[in-house]
Amino acid sequence: MKFSAKNVFGLAGSLMVGVALLGFSSQAMGADYDEDTYGPEAPIVFVKPVKAVDFSHKIHTMGAGLECDSCHDELFEMEAGATEEKGDFTMQALYDGQYCGACHDGEMAFAANTRCTVCHIGVKGFEKLNGVEEAPAHH
Amino acid sequence: MKVEDLEKLENEGLDHLPSGERRRFLQFGLSVTGVFLGGTVLSLTSAVKAHGALGGMAEIKKFPYSPHYTMVMRQNRCIDCERCKEACQETNHVPAYGYRTNILSRERSIGPDETETIFMPILCNHCNRPPCVRVCPTSATFKDKVTGIVKMDYARCIGCKTCMAACPYNARYFKEENRAIDKCNFCFDTKLLETGGKGTACSTACPAGVRVFGDLSDPGSKAYQLIHAPEKVVWVLRPETGALPNVYYMND
Secondary structure, X not given: OOOOHHHOOOOOXXXXXXXXXXXXXXXXXXXXXXXXXHOOOOOEEEXXXXXXXXXXXXXXXXXXXOOHHHHOOOOOOOOOOOOHHHOOOOHHHHHOOOHHHHOOOOOOOOOOOOOHHHHEOHHHHHHHHOOOOOOOOOO | OOHHHHHHOOOOXXXXXXXXXXXXXXXXXXXXXXXXXXXXXXXXXXXXXXXXXXXXXXOOOOOOOXXXXXXXXXXXXXXXXXXXXXXXXXXXXXXXXXXXXXXXXXXXXXXXXXXXXXXXXXXXXXXXXXXXXHHOOOOOEEEOOOOOOEEEOOOOOOOOOHHHHHOOOOOEEEEHHHOEEEEOOOOOOOHHHHOOOOOOHHHHXXXXXXXXXXXXXXXXXXXXXXXXOOOOOEEOOOHHHOOOOXXXXXXX
16 A cells, blocks of 8 residues: 555554543644654545545544554555545445444444534535635625 | 504504604614515514424414425434535526525534534525515515415516515525526426425435425325424524424424
């Protein structure tokens, strides 16, 4: 699998303690964020099968204390875009315990059939991330 | 005089509204237009029609149309994928600058440091007392006598946009291509025709089961059962206008 050096997850420097303890927002931003340890800082935005789902490495690694190999490569291939191309990246798959559903089952993390808009940012969220201004009302 | 008694009075119309009275309304911060389009002066002073805002449907003895078309929005399921909007645009030839249906979004605080996003699908509410129909000078927009769908007769429309101003739901736009107002008509001439009254383009396209299109005059329909389910809060948008909308919202 080909990946730019910046995005390769380092195994060293693991400061994480415990698993799946929540502690999102108090973490340091920017310079203190080590992409080798925590994965790419920029959000991953899935647009298939629906627009648009936001995934943050930071919340899951730095925040919840997951290791890279908690998800890679068993649940998700590291290659960008690979999961979306699989065709079975659906809510039903999640309910069956695949992909995000491996943890988002209502016990380890909130169930995949609850709190939809935490991940589903929609077309509006997608446009906001891409810096598109909301169109003024037409009259 | 009590509100109940006031409501029994007949609307005297605009001609008899003294200018002093108009000025007083302006001082309240209410536009005179709002008074006219809201229907009556009383509708602005009375809260009896706003039961919907308190969590529950306004009491209705009988739904006046058959089939009485409605749409129930299971709002918390909406993820703003906008497949509904795309399907609508394609089915009804809606240009990019306008919409027949749209998704609004807002942030709601759910804790000291936490918010959630709420997506709200909107479209024409096909009101039982449609302010747009009342103000149209050429009867280009009208309430279908059978289904209750608020329709457009494009040939009669002169493009004055008064209906756009009157609509409490911002559900109308001026379509340059045919120089007339365009709006949602529950796909009665497109998808509804195709599906034999089963669904609209948007409701069929929704992957999350947000939009439930149905017939309120049929107690067996899913839409009817959803909004009559016990212990469920059902609401409409802007009940205070007294327009009696036919699009219902709930969380499931």
